[in-house]
Amino acid sequence: MIDISVIIPVYNAAQFLEKAVASAVHFDEVKEIILVEDKSTDNSLEISKKLAAENPKIKLFQHPDKGNHGAGATRNLGIEKATRSFITFLDADDYYLPNRFDAEKEIFNDPKIEGVFSAIGVEYLTEKGKQEYLTKFKDSPLTTVNYPAEGEEVFRGLLSLTPKTFGTFFHLNALTIRKSAIERNKLRFNENLRVHQDSDFNIKLSYHCYLKSGIIDKAVAIRGIHDDNRITKIVQYSPQYNQRQHIYWKSLYDWASANNLPQEYKKRIYLSFTSFDLSQKKGLTKYINILLEGIKNPEILKTKYRFNYYR
Structure with missing residues (x-):
């Protein structure tokens, strides 16, 4: 059985956090959930403390200065604190589906595979968030790639260098990586990027590590779309x-x-x-x-x- 650390960066996610944690904690493969609280202005810290007190799988950390450092630095701290062989990520306003690790249980039997990525779906939590999302991404029920791929083909696809259209990208919520591969290649999120840290990380990861697509035709996790999603606030080509x-x-x-x-x-x-x-x-x-x-x-x-x- 694979042993997994789930890293959840926490910032102003009080209304979503318990659902996110509940979606991950019940998996036998998940041995620890690492909450990294990033100086929220709501009661996310109090909820994180409560969750950590209720279940020994759940561990709570903050930055050494207890300040706000952004998603990249927060995920990096989670990587540093992770103790298990595999790392996954989950945004605090999203959640895993029951099939989240079905592909991993099979694919990671091959020792050359260092990472697996699958598809995620969307759930519209507010009407305003829905309209902003649909304006930018049209009707995209899945964030996924267009065909199975592994190895260098993944990197080439993300750079649009393949003969076929590879697709948009894969989301951190549906990525599982061997921690040894991250450490060996000294991979971390670029803390200077306020947005696109995930795309930046995934491209670098796909170059340095051997990745393979998992379940790409149905969701293994759900992204919550609401009024405060940062990525939908930016008008394309503005x-x-x-x-x-x-x-x-x-x-x-x-x-x-x-x-x-x-x-x-x-x-x-x-x-x-x-x-x-x-x-x-x-x-x-x-x-x-x-x-x-x-x-x-x-x-x-x-x-x-x-x-x-x-x-």
């Missing part, structure tokens, strides 16, 4: 969106350069980073830089890159 994408792709660009990725991968990341970098420039300078970059790298004039900086 200045705020472009700025955050710029920071995200710069994180990947710096990582690709530091790790000396193959040229094909470095160029794909460079072009995306440069496209959003150009979107930050103003006036005539912007178009001069676009022209110069187009001469140097004609591929950046393709629609998938051009669409970013023309906004």
Whole structure:
């Protein structure tokens, strides 16, 4: 049987937290639930203390200064505190379904598999949250990939380098990783990213570790959609969106350069980073830089890159 640490970052999740914990604690595979409280302004800390007192599986931590450090730093602290062979994540306003670890129980019999990812669904908790989500993501009942994949194909798919469309991405709620693989590759969330830490982490993880898709045609966890979901607040291709994408792709660009990725991968990341970098420039300078970059790298004039900086 696999032994799992579930990491739950807790910030202003008082109305959801007990349901999230209850969805995970009953699994035999789950040996500990690590709540990392990030200086909530509601009564999340009190609820976390109550849950930890009621069940020895549940452990509560805070940052050493008891301050607010964001989701990336909070998940990183959870990784440091995890003691089991496998790590999973669960957002405090989401929950697992009964089939959450069905694929893992089979796939991890192969020692070369270092991580498994599956599909998640959505539950609309408020009407406003629903409308914001549907405006941004249309009618997407599942967050998943479009076909089974493993190994390098996962990384290539996430970078849109496969002949077929791989799909959007996979969600942390449906990812299980060997802790030894995280430690061996020194993988952590980028604490400088306020959003997109998960996408940044997943791409780096899929390059360094051997991942395999699990259940991708039905949900193994549910994401709660409500008024306070940060990811739905950002209007696509708005200045705020472009700025955050710029920071995200710069994180990947710096990582690709530091790790000396193959040229094909470095160029794909460079072009995306440069496209959003150009979107930050103003006036005539912007178009001069676009022209110069187009001469140097004609591929950046393709629609998938051009669409970013023309906004």
